Amino acid sequence: MRTEPTMRIPLGVLALLIALLVYGGLIARYVGPLIEDWPALGQTPVYIVLGVVWLLPLRRFVLWMETGRWR
DSSP states (O other): OOSSOOSHHHHHHHHHHHHHHHHHHHIIIIIHHHHTTSOHHHHHHHHHHHHHHTTTTHHHHHHHHHHSOOO
8 A cells, every 4th residue: 555645646537538538539530420320229339339448458557557557
């Protein structure tokens, strides 16, 4: 357990928010128009997958915020 606060956590949260804004913008700009004519039941799995994909690198990112190491 660390005893002193570090700047990694606030900077990590800001970086995560910026990355999610960029990711969401890219999805809205490039994927949205490709599937806008699909029925809602066809769009749903695409957005579910894209909504889960951003979670894949999150574990290592949170580990870095807490420990300062990527592994």
